[in-house]
Amino acid sequence: MSIVTVQLGQCGNQIGFEVFDALNTDSHCPQGLCSKRENEAYQASCKERFFSEEENGVPIARAVLVDMEPKVTSQTLSKAAQSGRWKYGQHSCFCQKQGSGNNWAYGYSVHGPRHEEAIMNLIQKEVEKCDSLSGFFIIMSMAGGTGSGLGAFVTQNLQDQYSNSLKMNQIIWPYGTGEVIVQNYNSVLTLSHLYRSSDALLVHENDALHKICAKLMNIKQISFSDINQVLAHQLGSVFQPTYSVEGSCHYRRNPLGDLMENLVPHPEFKMLGIRNIPQMSENSLAYSTFTWAGLLKHLRQMLISNSKMEEGIDWQVRPPLSGLPTFGKVSLNRELHFNTSIANLVILRGKDVHSADLGKQKLRAYIHQYTKFGIEEEDFLDSFALLEQVVASYCNL
Amino acid sequence: MTQSVVVQVGQCGNQIGCCFWDLALREHAAVNQKGIYDEAISSFFRNVDTRVVGDGGSISKGKICSLKARAVLIDMEEGVVNEILQGPLRDVFDSKQLITDISGSGNNWAVGHKVFGSLYQEQILEKLRKSAEHCDCLQCFFIIHSMGGGTGSGLGTFLLKVLEDEFPEVYRFVTSIYPSGEDDVITSPYNSILAMKELNEHADCVLPIDNQSLFDIISKIDLMVNSGKLGTTVKPKSLVTSSAGAVKKRHQKPFDAMNNIVANLLLNLTSSARFEGSLNMDLNEISMNLVPFPQLHYLVSSLTPLYTLADVNIPTRRLDQMFSDAFSKDHQLIRADPKHSLYLACALMVRGNVQVSDLRRNIERLKPSLQFVSWNQEGWKTSLCSVPPVGHSHSLLALANNTCVKPTFMELKERFMRLYRKKAHLHHYLQIEGMEESCFMEAVSSLSGLVEEYNQLDATKSMPVEDLPRLSIAV
Secondary structure: OEEEEEEEHHHHHHHHHHHHHHHHHHHOOOOOOOOHHHHHHHHHHHHHHHEEOOOOOOOEEOEEEEEOOHHHHHHHHHHHHHHOOOEEOOOOEEEOOOOOOOOHHHHHHHHHHHHHHHHHHHHHHHHHHOOOEEEEEEEEEOOOOHHHHHHHHHHHHHHHHOOOOEEEEEEEEOOOOOOOOOHHHHHHHHHHHHHHHOOEEEEEEHHHHHHHHHHHOOOOOOOHHHHHHHHHHHHHHHHOOOEEOOEEEEEOOOHHHHHHHHHOOOOOOOEEEEEEOOOOOHHHHOOOOOOHHHHHHHHHHHHHOOOOOOOOOOOOOOOOOOOOOOOOOOEOOEEEEOOHHHHHHHHHHHHHHHHHHHHHHHOOOOHHHHHOOOOOHHHHHHHHHHHHHHHHHHHHO | OOEEEEEEEHHHHHHHHHHHHHHHHHHHHHHOOOOEOOHHHHOOEEEEOOOOOOOOOEEOOOEOOOEEEOEEEEEOOOHHHHHHHHOOOHHHOOHHHEEEOOOOOOOOHHHHHHHHHHHHHHHHHHHHHHHHHOOOOEEEEEEEEEOOOOHHHHHHHHHHHHHHHHOOOOEEEEEEEEOOOOOOOOOHHHHHHHHHHHHHHHOOEEEEEEHHHHHHHHHHHHHHHHHOOOOOOEOHHHOOOOOOOOOOOOOOOOOHHHHHHHHHHHHHHHHHHHOOOOEOOOHHHHHHHHOOOOOOOEOEEEEEOOOOEOOOOOOHHHHHHHHHHHOOOOOEOOOOOHHHOEEEEEEEEEEEOOOHHHHHHHHHHHHHHOEEOHHHOOOEEEEEEOOOOOOOOEEEEEEEEEOOHHHHHHHHHHHHHHHHHOOOOHHHHHOOOOOOHHHHHHHHHHHHHHHHHHHHHHHOOOOOOOOOOOOOOOO
């Protein structure tokens, strides 16, 4: 079954490129540890999921690129084509001339309705190319205008049009000390809208990814492409085909469905996080040895102590006696886990975001930029209310 | 990709504009080696086939035939514009995009605004509409003028109202040169205050600059270049003030160096919108992020580095130095001390080989020494553009919405009141039809209102960050 990816905004497009690159490179990796037959079955499964076939054999990513200004999408398309190993479809890109100006209201209320038909048509074309559709994977950031505003609008539309398919939104939580000044407003509005229309929200924080790059990968001057590559590595682990019960050559057919079944038991609790080990640079790989049991132990402790990296894990923290509902799905070396650590994330960061927002709101700072495009103060209040509710439910767990 | 149109008004505006186009050509020539008319160039230039007579000559892709600037030149006396049209840049300007008159405005805001405004309104509208039609997607008007004279100040601000009515969706970014204390135009306080009222009401974003600061920056550079320290030579093209390598090779006139600084400011402001980068920032994002309240749209700018030394290695220390410099009061383009006032918002636009980690590190480092308003503690907007300016490997433009503009405005008001109390030179204004004393009073009260808003924000400076109660939900 196939997954259609929708990449929105500068962030979404830059990440999407890295993800497809990683998936493609992985599946064609020459150092196989298993038999040839297994390898081929794996390759076929991976390919079917994310790429469609072209006449001259170059796989085409099942993706739709959307952005409100052309610089990033044209760069992404040309980078993919240059690599020669895979590329994006020629007509799977939609872009406009003038961006969204970091304004959620502009992305949601202006760009959304204006370009609804064109974007949905592109998605429809991509869906028709699939034999059977597993669902949608939407990549966006929360701080900007296009990714957040238009992303929320598109997700809502997908909910209406393809109500039987599953949607997983990959959202990027911005750096704590500002990338964009109005990022708190944009984040709150995005989260509240996505909560209503998406099936699962996979959260990645720029801060955490930055730390992983700094500490574990030993990169001195971290660029956004380094951060995106770490992200792609983690996402790859989530989406690559996993064995099914039948045996080592049969792969699970329904990636999104399986994930959701296990991880989102109740529609109130949709937020997911990834812990991935080992995470290290290629150079160190030659010098480290690890066993499966050791890795599992590390991973378990990472989850319990809510740390995002292998270093600095607090071994003292023990799980509460009632026991955590450990729905783990282990494949290669990652565990996608839903537990109170994500709840903590939501509570802590939510608190920062909320207090920052409430302060601004009290003085009506920047609100005039949003009301210009039809988002009124009640919308802000609604969003706050919904998010408070989510935080409260997680607290109650 | 969006396009922008530059409107240069008055002697000051046109002289700065001339430097700007010169440097813009130099920058694009350095980046665009193949001579293909791409989207980056199209933001400021049109590609025209000059063999075609009339208007049909626009070419949108392919090799560059002849570039025409997207500009409208306005001056009420002919000297400056004529000089531009006879100089080496004459082919860059479309001769149909000019409006000139003979007599000038006599340093009188009322003449510029009321007399020439009404006289030339139709023509101005027509030229603006023409330039907008040539644009695929017009995003912004850049207006360059001075506040102290007659044409730039009067007619320049008259334009703002016209632009607001005719093109409400297009942003209006104004670069205003404020008169310094030793200005030689006696009526400059009157002109400035009258113009400020228009800026308050009709501009989206104003970048105030004053001549004294520019002059101080020049002196610093001269000192550096001429001190001839052993082993340190300045790379020729890297002076922010130089036009080395640019089209015009005439004698450096007195204001040239200062105008080049302003031209560099405008180029850096638009670089992230024109060129690619890992974190783009468009012009509409500037307004969105840096203007929390519609009235407070005055942004203090600072540009670093001012020059590059000729050694090849650039250790990280230099990069950090660049960030520290941007916040020192020697690098501001207006006499102000942002470090000791309250920041409402701050934007860092980095060009060149700088990565996210460097940016983060420096923000963390500088944050403790800067005071941000309580409700916007993390009020930073950042952007990374991969293309550095000519002659540098990286550069930084810092735009701050800061209450430090308040003293400048108050000083201006002070100078105004000194003249107004004696009714000095007032008759020159009042004899113009449409001008009355109430115009002056309204202008002053508009400025006072602005200063009052800044005062209110300053009052919150030392208050601790409130912990606001969260919404409580019925569970």
